[in-house]
Amino acid sequence: MATLWTGGTIYTMARIGETVEAVLEHKGKIVATGRFDRLLLQATSIKDLQGKVLYPGFVDSHLHILGYGEKLKHIDVSNVTNKEELLAIIRLRMNGVHKDAWVIAIGMNETNFDKPIFPSLAELDALGEAHLIIKRSCHHLILANSKAMAYVGITDMTPSPKGGIIDKVNGQLTGVLKDAALYMIVNHMPHITPDYIEDVLEKAIASLHSYGLVGGHSEDLSYYGPPHQPIDAFQKIVVERQSFKVHLLQHHSVFQEVFEASFHEEKSPYLEFGAMKIFVDGALGGRTAALRESYEDDAENSGMLMHSKEQLEQFVQLARLYGNTVAVHAIGDLAIDLILDVFAKYPPREGQLDRVIHCSLVDEEILGKLEKLPVAIDMQPQFVQEVYDEVLARLSEKRTKGLHPLKSLLDRGLIVAGGSDAPIEVPNPLHGIYAAVTRRNFGETHDGFGAQEKISRYQAVRLYTVGAAEIIGQQHIRGQIASGYAADFTVFEEDIFTVEVEKIPQIQVAYTVIDGRIVYARKNRNHHVKAFGKT
Known part of the structure; x- marks a missing residue:
């Protein structure tokens, strides 16, 4: 049964402003796009968008799904x-x-x-x-x-x-x-049982659907008992129900165990195993992000590296032994600089990309290193909405010029994806898009924190579509509306590209669609599905 999605604005995200009249979906794949009259004869049903706006399915490129459920x-x-x-x-x-x-x-x-x-x-x-x-x-x-x-x-x-x-x-x-x-x-609280994990996972997936998300790149395997416990929950809730597309990073402490248990051999678009995850440093809020210079409000403290350079090299070499990439949590400039040196010494295989998550504090030297390495950047635009007085107190005005870059990364041709780090931030991609475009908190009117790093609406939406696919090497099957791609759609009531900028965070999700199936619809909405025989 081939279904024709039409009757609204459909953005392909292949190029700025590119739209098509209709999308033909069959068995979870997009088989054709183009004019309505040319595709109609191939369809057995129509889903009328009733003037709504369809984008490729939005993906949160960095969150903790189980932590969000908690x-x-x-x-x-x-x-x-x-x-x-x-x-x-x-x-x-x-x-x-x-x-x-x-x-x-x-x-x-x-x-x-x-x-x-x-x-x-x-x-x-x-x-x-x-x-x-x-x-x-x-x-x-x-x-x-x-x-x-x-x-x-x-x-x-x-x-x-x-x-x-x-x-x-x-x-x-x-x-x-x-x-x-x-x-x-x-990691040792006794209530972390299989039933508990399944409960928080169900809560998380339902909420993520309501924000228009069809998938997420998550790191959950070292906090909920032995790694088979969360994996079993993902198999039961996500794979069996085909309800969400999860790309799992693997904490270095369980990486080898997960590989040797052969979880990777069970191939599914709903549960993939990705890079080794390493925490290089902490966070700015607790003054544990590793800085080259001390904190302005704590002269004896420059943060904390979680591992020595030698240990980081050992972790990276282990990932390479298994043919795997590495994803690192790195916030402070010292932490970012250190791990980039390790990546340069032990590069991934041809065509692979490591990823730097957060990449919160940079300068021209770090940007130059990033540009030369096979790395992609996992950014959380909402981080710029933190209490900026706090950040200024921590770093000084001079250093905050390199805080939470976006435009600088894109201008250098780097692959950048957008996430929320939920439960740290609300996993609403519209909040991230607003933050990326305005660099300010909701309701504020100034030019933005680090206004030179603001990006366009198209670039911001791209973080959650094309960028989220590129960062895991799936830009040929996900992230765009094109023939051969997964029929994953996020349908909004209004157009992100044309609505007044202050209204972006309030746009309502009409439908969330995974492989052609509506997994979320706003209450009291008619899906407007019309079935008919071929003529």
């Missing part, structure tokens, strides 16, 4: 504006659970508080008897109460692990754990 499941405190409100919300939840339960709050950002300070350990312990974890918005720092730390044996005498910090004052725990230290708790 944010939907647990306490979202991302909009809390003071410590007292935070404590009140958590106390209410703590009062209603068993003393052996785990209470988890996600998204705290103390820089939004009237007084930017963390609750003390004593304040956390006073909230109730259950185990408590509060994840900072960057997810590179958590607060834990004494019961949660005791569960994994963290005491005043416990040394900080390599690549992490167990914060102490006068030798006593504060409840603050940074980077590798937080995984001492997060």
